[in-house]
Amino acid sequence: MAEIRIRNTEERIKGEENVRAFLDSQEVLYEHWDPSKLSEELQDKFVLSDEEKAAILKTYEAEINDLAARRGYRTWDIISLSDATPNLDELLKKFENVHTHTEDEVRAITAGRGIFIIKGTEDVGYFDVELEAGDVISVPEHKAHFFTLMENRQIVAVRLFIETEGWIAHPFADPAFTK
Numbered sequence: 001m002a003e004i005r006i007r008n009t010e011e012r013i014k015g016e017e018n019v020r021a022f023l024d025s026q027e028v029l030y031e032h033w034d035p036s037k038l039s040e041e042l043q044d045k046f047v048l049s050d051e052e053k054a055a056i057l058k059t060y061e062a063e064i065n066d067l068a069a070r071r072g073y074r075t076w077d078i079i080s081l082s083d084a085t086p087n088l089d090e091l092l093k094k095f096e097n098v099h100t101h102t103e104d105e106v107r108a109i110t111a112g113r114g115i116f117i118i119k120g121t122e123d124v125g126y127f128d129v130e131l132e133a134g135d136v137i138s139v140p141e142h143k144a145h146f147f148t149l150m151e152n153r154q155i156v157a158v159r160l161f162i163e164t165e166g167w168i169a170h171p172f173a174d175p176a177f178t179k
Contacts, residue, residue, distance in 0.1 A: 002030060002135045005128040006120075023129070026120045027140050029071075033063050033108060035134035043111055043133065046082035046154045053078040056110055060158060063108070063136075071104065071138065073160035082112075082154040096148050098177050099169040101141055103162045108136040112155035119144035119174065126177060144172040 004013040004022055013022050016032055023030040035043070038059050042052060056078055057064065064076055081088060098119070107114065109131045116129045118139060129137060130150065138160075139145045149155055 001032070001132065002137070003130045005130070006124060007127060008125045019129075023137070026118065026124065026127075027143070028118060028129075029104075029136075029138035029140075030129075031067070031136040032134050033060060033136055035110065035132075038110055038133075042156075046080055046112060046156060047084045048078065048080045048156065053080070056156070057158065060108065060110070064158060064160065067106075067108075067136070068160060071106075071160075072162055073104075073106065074162055076158055076160040078110075078156065079159055080156045081149060088153070092148055096146055097169075098144050098146050098172045098174055100144055100172050101169060103141050104138045104160075105145065105147070106136075106138040106158075106160040107131065107147065108158040108160070109133050110156045110158060113150040113152055114147060114155045114157065115150050116145055116147050119172075119177070144174060144177075 001016055002019045004019055013019055020030045038056065042056060045052065067073065085091065111133050113130065113132045115131065116137060116139060118127055118129060120127050131137060
C-alpha cells in the first residue's frame with residue numbers, strides 16, 4: 001500500500017483512504033488494483049519476455065480499460081526495471097530530474113517498488129509517494145515530479161498514455177527542490 005512522506009516536515013501518511021485523500025488534495029489520482037490477480041510466477045519477476053508482458057496486460061485488462069475510458073488514455077505498455085536492465089544507472093539518472101509532461105504520467109505497479117517525488121501545493125512542498133504492487137498513480141500534466149526506484153531497484157509497471165508515441169519530459173528547474 002502506498003505511503004507518503006512530506007519532505008518539509010517528515011510527516012508520513014499511511015492507509016489507503018488517508019493516502020487517497022492527501023493525493024486528491026494535490027490533484028494526483030490514486031487507485032489500488034488487486035495485486036494477487038497476477039500469477040504467482042510473475043509477482044516477483046523483473047526480467048520479462050514479451051509473452052509475460054502480454055500476460056500482465058491481459059490480467060489487468062478490465063482495470064486498464066476502465067482507467068483508459070475515464071481518463072482518455074489510448075495506449076499502454078509495460079516497463080520492467082531491475083539490476084538486470086542494461087545501463088540501469090544511466091537510465092535512472094535520466095528519470096531522476098524534476099520535469100513535467102504535457103499529459104499525465106501514469107504507473108500501475110504490478111511488482112516491486114518505486115517512488116514518485118512530486119511538487120505539491122505551496123503549503124506542502126515536495127512529497128514522496130512510495131508505491132508497491134497494486135498501487136496506481138497518475139501525476140497530472142504540468143505537475144513537477146520525477147520517478148525512480150527504491151532501495152530494492154526492482155519494478156514492473158503498466159504505463160498508460162494519451163499520445164500514442166508516449167510523453168516527453170520537459171525539464172523543470174526548481175531551486176526549492178533538494179534530493
